[in-house]
Amino acid sequence: MTAHEAAAPAAEHGAAPTEAAFRAVHGAAPAGIWAAPGRVNLIGEHTDYNDGFVLPLALTHTTIAAAAPRTDGILRLHSGNVDGGIVELRTDDLRPAPRDTAARSASTWGGDGRRAEGWAAYPAGVVRAMREAGLPVGGADLHFDSTVPTGAGLSSSAALEVVTALALNDLYALGLAPQRLARLAQRAENAFVGVPCGIMDQTAAACATEGHALFLDTRDLHSRQVPFDVAAQGLRLLVVDTRVKHELGDGAYAERRAGCERGARVLGVPALRDVPYAQLTDALAMLADAPDIRALVRHVVTENRRVEEVVAHLDAGDIRAIGPLLTAGHASLRDDFAVSCAELDLAVDAALAAGAVGARMTGGGFGGSAIVLVDDVQADAVDAAVTAAFAAAGHTAPRIFTAVPGPGARRLA
Numbered sequence: 001m002t003a004h005e006a007a008a009p010a011a012e013h014g015a016a017p018t019e020a021a022f023r024a025v026h027g028a029a030p031a032g033i034w035a036a037p038g039r040v041n042l043i044g045e046h047t048d049y050n051d052g053f054v055l056p057l058a059l060t061h062t063t064i065a066a067a068a069p070r071t072d073g074i075l076r077l078h079s080g081n082v083d084g085g086i087v088e089l090r091t092d093d094l095r096p097a098p099r100d101t102a103a104r105s106a107s108t109w110g111g112d113g114r115r116a117e118g119w120a121a122y123p124a125g126v127v128r129a130m131r132e133a134g135l136p137v138g139g140a141d142l143h144f145d146s147t148v149p150t151g152a153g154l155s156s157s158a159a160l161e162v163v164t165a166l167a168l169n170d171l172y173a174l175g176l177a178p179q180r181l182a183r184l185a186q187r188a189e190n191a192f193v194g195v196p197c198g199i200m201d202q203t204a205a206a207c208a209t210e211g212h213a214l215f216l217d218t219r220d221l222h223s224r225q226v227p228f229d230v231a232a233q234g235l236r237l238l239v240v241d242t243r244v245k246h247e248l249g250d251g252a253y254a255e256r257r258a259g260c261e262r263g264a265r266v267l268g269v270p271a272l273r274d275v276p277y278a279q280l281t282d283a284l285a286m287l288a289d290a291p292d293i294r295a296l297v298r299h300v301v302t303e304n305r306r307v308e309e310v311v312a313h314l315d316a317g318d319i320r321a322i323g324p325l326l327t328a329g330h331a332s333l334r335d336d337f338a339v340s341c342a343e344l345d346l347a348v349d350a351a352l353a354a355g356a357v358g359a360r361m362t363g364g365g366f367g368g369s370a371i372v373l374v375d376d377v378q379a380d381a382v383d384a385a386v387t388a389a390f391a392a393a394g395h396t397a398p399r400i401f402t403a404v405p406g407p408g409a410r411r412l413a
């Protein structure tokens with residue numbers, strides 16, 4: 001591995017290079033430039049499909065789209081992050097990726113036998129979701145450039161979907177609110193890419209605001225901005241991209257999800273969100289002969305509680321106080337929900353041993369990224385300690401960068 005590959009991804013990139021690339025690829029000026037961010041989830045993991053709470057924040061790492069409308073119903077998609085040319089599709093003949101190939105190899109996108117690269121399913125899925133909803137969306141030329149690391153659990157997929165939705169919203173004067181764009185983006189990923197994700201990632205990309213985390217109730221989609229000006233309190237939030245993604249991820253996700261649904265059925269509630277924390281002991285007693293489900297239920301109920309406690313500390317202006325809750329959340333995901341892995345555990349343990357205030361895996365698990373809350377003055381030491389621990393264990397070098405709570409999707413030009 002080269003030093004370049006291990007370098008932390010830079011967040012900043014302006015609109016000008018994307019505009020220039022659009023001109024070079026599509027041969028004319030774009031009608032506008034839009035951006036949508038990646039995200040990290042501060043806390044609230046595996047709660048979204050249990051109607052629970054999540055608390056993501058937008059990164060300053062963004063996906064930028066330059067776009068122009070077309071009158072011939074053709075969609076021409078190009079990405080500066082993917083080797084290969086323009087993917088050309090007809091908006092009136094967009095078909096979902098086959099279930100079994102899903103995101104990784106959705107190679108049969110589009111009609112008339114044309115092969116589309118897997119990545120094109122995300123933006124094309126947004127167009128299809130909008131048209132299915134009866135919205136008057138026609139063809140478009142699009143070019144994307146992104147600084148969101150892909151496949152690192154930082155939701156480059158939602159950034160790509162949401163920036164597409166926002167661009168089309170403006171190009172075709174749809175007048176849709178950010179929350180609606182998030183729903184259409186989720187529909188694109190669920191129905192057309194074939195990934196059964198919840199609503200968190202797309203909502204974060206569409207609705208986040210600078211200096212805040214987004215407290216989202218995934219049952220009624222009510223959301224509230226919670227202050228998270230981490231730098232102002234002498235703290236830093238580090239993201240540790242472990243650079244691994246273990247294969248068992250997809251099946252394990254479906255298994256956990258089914259287990260949670262079974263737990264809710266046994267407990268006689270619509271979703272695990274409806275088990276109050278105060279009744280956890282009773283609920284666990286009812287599951288005494290199903291230890292696997294018991295552990296899943298314990299995670300979800302305590303995790304929802306942790307989200308509420310973190311929000312209370314942030315509302316009170318005390319970011320440092322959330323550290324132990326982050327760390328407790330990691331233990332719960334590792335021991336009860338069993339979705340961590342050696343690299344994530346090592347990142348968390350090494351960071352805490354080097355003086356971090358709190359640390360946890362973030363995202364679905366089995367790889368991806370961890371987050372570390374650390375005093376500004378300790379940040380370099382923690383970074384070095386995690387890097388050294390990975391080297392000593394023989395793991396690929398992690399990529400570590402500072403998460404700055406940035407704005408949600410927006411028009412740049």
Ligand code: ADP
Binds near residue numbers: 119150
């Ligand atoms: P994550 O959302 O955590 O980054 P996913 O597997 O959900 O991981 O999504 C990553 C996929 O999204 C990539 O493999 C690629 O197909 C697509 N993607 C994301 N960003 C871009 C981009 N800028 N250009 C092309 N494809 C992208």
Ligand code: MG
Binds near residue numbers: 157158
């Ligand atoms: Mg994703």
